Amino acid sequence: MASDYNGGDYNTSGGFDSTGGGSQGTRTQTKNSLTPVTIKQINDSKPIIQDGEFVVHNLELNLVSFVGVIRKVTDNTSNLQVQIEDGTGSIELRKWVDDNAQEDANTFIRDGKYVYVTGSVKEFGGKKNIQHTTFREITDYNEVLYHHLSAIDSHLKAQGTIKSDSGAQGSTNGLFVSGPSASETGGLSTADRIHEYISENTPSMPEGVPVQLIAQNLNLLVDDVILHCGKLTEDAKIYAGYDENGFLAV
Template structure:
């Protein structure tokens, strides 16, 4: 986890995918596959606008991407689908958030043929978690996870959150002396309820939000969440095999439960797509 200033929060989806197959294990290269290894603890998630991704500069080809002087590993954006291009190995969505447009590539798992069909229609709003990539001087996002936006408040919230974080880095924390922030900011990027970051910043409500989200999940998802809460003691999380043996749920049930918890922003994938950890509130 990358740390910035007095505010601390675990990254959402601190595992995820690389450009080749959608997932990676252990330590990995930086944001766009440049030289130099980044460990798991260097992972962070930052809410951004598309313009921020298009305007940032690389110190040299292959250097890590920086926004406001801080490296970015994973990013989250919210935008409207303007074009959909299905291909054999991936589905490319052209995303527009009002500040710019960028391609988002979601790699298809060959073991899950249903993933080859586009899930999101033109003009639909979606939230994307992923990594900024650069190929032939053109940037795109390699998506780990995409979900539809059901409440338009999330669109407005994301723009506010991206602005807040930018000001945090450039002006310092609220009530601080100003200047670039050092030390601990991470956000879960899950704006579905529209208040997670600001509630935590100003106090109260975060635990009740977690409880409300869990209450809308199936019994299997709640059982998986409870097992993770009682078992996971590190950022590496708990693997599918241990979950099936520990909960008595089938592999299919665990995968379904994981999808529910991911959609609610309650867990994230870690070293691979079959290992999950709790997103602490």
């Protein structure tokens, strides 16, 4: 596959086949995952390559889920045109009417209702569109909160600010717990926590773990982190990375 791409045949008819194969390959990979998003993320997303996956802030969107309030419903007989807003933006989508289904299947789709929607992101004439939509009425409104928190979680994972695998448990806790809990800090001093964090991230950040990142993740002020990093440097536990804004563990 890689050699097909390197062939640079994009514009010839021969190349068309190879790109087709390539995009299919990436699609089957991402199709399995449902990404929780805000409507703003959908509207902001752009394909990086032509006809490729939509990407927003480094996060690939294909199958997405979002929650929002229905603001307008237009009945076009064969489908309902639904406008949904979630506080971050609004989007218009269609819900096809199944003639054979029981008549009350779509009754919850009306103005002012909170719904959970899934579908795949597409674009027509510069406007975002969601295909293969499914709608579900929200009855427990904690779901609205949890959905947005999950959207933040996947967004931050895509930025690399929090870890996705082994760290997932801790990071999810981080979103729900107001401050660092006793178990999270484990009774460590601030300096120890900074040292631990730098040690953890040194392998993945050879240019230095940024102080801003440390401050954000440990819920500290940047100035405090700089102060502690100065002391840790004196103790020869860490050293400055590419510049003074990032540190590496010894």
